Amino acid sequence: MSDIIIGIDLGTTNSEVAIVENGKVTIIADAGKKILPSFVGIGDGGEILVGETARNQYLVYPERTVKSIKRLMGQDAQVVMADRQYSPQEISAVILKRLKAIAEDYVGHSLSKAVITVPAYFSDAQRQATREAGEIAGLEVVRMINEPTAAALVYGAGQSEAKRMLVYDLGGGTFDVSVVNVQAGVVEVLSSHGDNHLGGDDFDQQIVEHIQNHLREQHGVEIEGHGKAMARIVRAAENAKLRLSDEPFVQIEEEYLLEHGGTPIHLTLELARSTYEDMIADYINATMDATHIALKGAKLTATDIDEIILVGGSTRTPCIRERLFDEFGFEPHGEVDPDLCVAMGAAMQAAMIAGQSIDTVLVDVTPYTYGTSALGYLDGMPYPYQFVPIIHKNSVLPVRKSEAFMTHQDGQRAVNVRIYQGEDPDALNNIEIGEFTIEDLLDVPAGNIITLTLDLDLNGILHVSAREKASGMEKSITINNAISRFAPEELAGAKRRIEGLFGEEGAETDADRSESAAAAEARNLIKKAESLFDTVSAEDKEDMVDLIETIMAGLESGNDAALREPVERLNDIIYYLES
């Protein structure tokens, strides 16, 4: 039996895990849920929380909860969770570990290999960080594939006639657009473009700012810095956004948001879909511009596209569908759940790598141009940092290209090589992704030939080597962002730390003891209510969450009298549910 390789969509907001069994793709559900919210938190007892429970906790203990960690991947950043610092890789590893456990429960034995999807427009550093997160979680990342490509694989499989598809993938934090040709069992990406910091989170943020302005004008309150109130507003903004997909107006209401000058502040605000669409218009325009760049990269126009595939939860926004309809003249496809199709594609690619099936073959491209800088000309003037592209945007992966350079001084003994990612003829306007020096060159006149080879692998990770032609001396590196990259021993340390987090389950703390009996009762009730979340209807859950929010506000202000009424109502609901 060949090793099972799982397919993982590690998303900004939601994550999923899938496998192929008997030629069929299954999204593995955890307690009936196929979607694991990408939230990580530390619970009351110091135990690690992942998914729905962490997401619920976010309202109450934002300081112990982390969301949208994907946006920080590849950066030299740390997040604080319950007074301890974690790298983005470690937080992502916690999510991966949970997904791995869900899959292991399902198949009944341990698993060690995964295909993980990343946004097509993820940079080298972001891809490296994703691979490290996998290692910390105890998963060998056998391949990283691009999210829109994974989705195209799902739609392309079993397609008999040749089709050109546009994959429009707008997730919680990233946007990708790819033009794909599906023909004769080959899914061939023709071009890719995107923005790795544009997504539904930005839409939420616009609503959050709108609410903040409202509170400032109406109540003279500056809410920034009130952690819990901010968390509630973030959640309220997200809910409003979701409801605006179906309704023209929404009422945003949060009672007892916080106290200001001795009086409680209640938030009541109506938001019209048209107002919201104005707020996000710049973002939508940016995605349409990227779509045109992708079409141009594929040397096609809108009329050449046969189908549009929508991927990512944010594509439920009605104005996105309208804009695409205006551009292309037909309705986008959405038969496969836009939240699930990336994980399904990952599982299909995983099955292919494991040798299970080769029904559909993927051919992908790089969305970036890679090159180096050299003495040259810019706008007709001599310039020391002319960008010399070596691997061009939209080249098919894997790709290896070489370029020859000459030393410009007699007896030059060293060359400094810088590698850039970008399109600008001025290298300094591109992103420098690595540099190295070749020393001890032969003592010869100017014109000593150095060949530089760039090798971009199937995972989109760049390997670089330089060679002095005359001596054969070679120096090679794998480009990695020296800042965000872990050293091997650090990686092992991180792995132990995350394993430790998972091992500490069940411990109790006495943090709540100093509170009044009424407060303690209220907290217990909240826990009980949250434990029922998985089994109740969406409507009941919404009522419960609302009541919990009210109770939490009362707990925060220490006003036991304010607890009585919501506690009673929550008790009634629980009683009704349990009987």
Add this chain to the structure above:
Amino acid sequence: MKSPYQILGVSEQASDAEIKQAYLQLVKDNPPDRDQQRFRQIQQAYEAIKDGDSRLRYALFHLPSLTFDELLEHAFPQNRVAHAMPAEDFLKLLTSVASDKLPFKTQVKAS
């Protein structure tokens, strides 16, 4: 050294569609995940002859054994010269040929 036509198993008269079909079939049998060397060879062969422009470029710059007259013959086959190419198209062709993909610079392409 096999020519791109030999690698893809198509004749020199093959159409764009035939070349694409042959390429896709080979990719299907040789996915990039299996044998990267082989896949790269197929990919490069395809890129060398996938459309009229690239075939012209290949004919002009990768067949050193041909005489200049033969090269011209390759570039502008007799039977099609009946309706001569408009000057504008010819200029466009020249500028596209003189792009960075040619070995004019001190550039060495490794496989």
